[in-house]
Amino acid sequence: MKTIKGSVTAPKGFMASGVNCGIKKRKLDLALILSGVPAHAAGVCTKNTVKAAPVLLTGNNLKDGWAQAIIANSGNANCLNGRDGMKWAKDTAKAVSSGTGIAIDDVLVASTGIIGKPLPVERITSAVPSLVKGLGKKGELNAAKAIMTTDLYDKRIAVAVNIGGKTVKIGGIAKGSGMICPNMATMLCFITTDADIEQGALKASLKDAVEDSFNMVTVDGDMSTNDTVLVLANGLAKNRRIKYGSGHYEVFYGALSHVMACLAKEVARDGEGATKFVEINVSGLKSRQDARKMAMEIANSSLVKTAIAGEDPNIGRIASSAGASGVKFDESKMEISLNGIKIVSCGKARFGLRPEAKKSMKGRDIKIKVDLKSGKGSATAWTCDLTEGYIRINARYN
């Protein structure tokens, strides 16, 4: 596997574009990704009981396993808009269908932004012709920018792998950066690939890759109403069709999960107000499930995150949130390392190592390792620190 230039238009047959349609004043706010031919499609969406209209529409349009276009707007979530919301989402899909000739139920729709504000759908539908006109290989950067909300930078990646002698490419774009939590948060991620893969295998690979990428990222513990991860696979790489569980599937899955983990980490790194990127690895528990739970509990702790912002090696907060996770363990076996410095050993704080540990926290990247020495279950979560910047963005925005 090698990293290549670009993102969603790196795989054969994909084009993209991004424009300003007027939901936001000046910034790009409408993105389109399109495959020249119908593609196998799969998606994972928020587990929030309150789902935005586009999430429901996209769920429906994915049922047959095929899609050809993704349209996404930022600046308005089209959520809590009652029946109007669904009409507006459908109008959006219809405009893309009219402008491109793609069947209406092969258009997937996503939105992100303010909840509970009427969507000015006519701005979207009026902009679709110029959006379609702008489609091209180079449009991926504008598409990545158009889905941003409070993100400071666009998140893009593409890789190439060899599958049975053919080069298969996978590209992706994503946006964060608040309301980021397990089960995917205000997070949009669109993946394209020219792989020829069975629809069931595509669906399974996406679901598994989400578990270890976007579902292990948290910025603020808030799960959104609009989270959507979509993948389109158009088969133009002409590889032998990938079957679930085969050797080729493993290669494809490895590349897909790499792409998604990279994008997920970027979401944490660019969390609202973040000054530090934090990786939390938990090991030595009975199950992977337990390790995931504990890693996410630590990642979601406001006290751990503020301590990191203050460059304080506050192991008490790490140990306390590990214990608050509900996972049972033997405290006397607990080992905690901070940037490689073992500050808790056999459940006892090594207070003398504080100065050294504090010094290690000057950098931007912080690594926390918690080992309970009681099994093979392990997991890794990613988050950022919690700063005054987060509060300013979320309290003083209006």
Next chain:
Amino acid sequence: MKTIKGSVTAPKGFMASGVNCGIKKRKLDLALILSGVPAHAAGVCTKNTVKAAPVLLTGNNLKDGWAQAIIANSGNANCLNGRDGMKWAKDTAKAVSSGTGIAIDDVLVASTGIIGKPLPVERITSAVPSLVKGLGKKGELNAAKAIMTTDLYDKRIAVAVNIGGKTVKIGGIAKGSGMICPNMATMLCFITTDADIEQGALKASLKDAVEDSFNMVTVDGDMSTNDTVLVLANGLAKNRRIKYGSGHYEVFYGALSHVMACLAKEVARDGEGATKFVEINVSGLKSRQDARKMAMEIANSSLVKTAIAGEDPNIGRIASSAGASGVKFDESKMEISLNGIKIVSCGKARFGLRPEAKKSMKGRDIKIKVDLKSGKGSATAWTCDLTEGYIRINARYN
């Protein structure tokens, strides 16, 4: 029931005192509460897997249902100190026993403060004589101050009720103010009463009252290693002994739960960095359990709490966190009121009411009501807003 002056020394036979023993530089940091006669005792402690040594010791000393003194220090949690921690907690109890003649296993010990720092126990044991000397009815204020950490003010209350012609008094002190979350957080609460009550009834009443008071308070979603709620009932009111489930029990329980709810609300009001006090009432769900879960999810949402700090009627964040709670409901029935203004009706945002709702948020007290119109389950949670002040306190303290 009427509110009376004072706190833990209001009931007959109780004395208290507070001193500085040198864990903190100048502030009071050591408190003692004592009953002149042995008392029925009960306690509820943190559910954190990592428990501080004094929590474990107090759990042991409560097993026989009797106690006579509570000693508590602030500034050091005596947690993550391995076997030394338990020795230090026992040394503390022993010093009180030596100084007062109370049996060592009738001394309950509590600590709050920094985790993972050796406890300078000799400072505590050296201070016990002056602590004992200072015991008196007036010592309750110093005791309340001595358990404070980042609390801005002491939290005290006392009430009197008539039980079968006798006046029964209940008094309490508590401290917050970070690491406050369901299952009690870095929260200490000590209750005294002169009621004559069966030990089993006392235990049951404390457990139930915690559920609707301290377990419904959150500041930052972090559960601590040291949370402890203790009650001593010395029987000196000479009422007919209160039996579980009797009419007198209901009167006693009403007064106890009032005392604890008042203290719990003060903990939220004085949350770290708080500028607003927030009450969240959820109703119309199938069970009380579901309502509690949803109320606490909303109360723990960083996005809801920052919106309140910014006086923004951001119903999207309220609806989204309601949906993120895992409780299933029919979105089209959802009704949300903010300070009495119905901003979501039949699941649809009433965007035009924003200016009015925004205006209502100028005050210090914020009321959120979420009604799902699908059952009789309801619950109330309390929290505060999330401000730059919280970050400063928790990131820039060292």
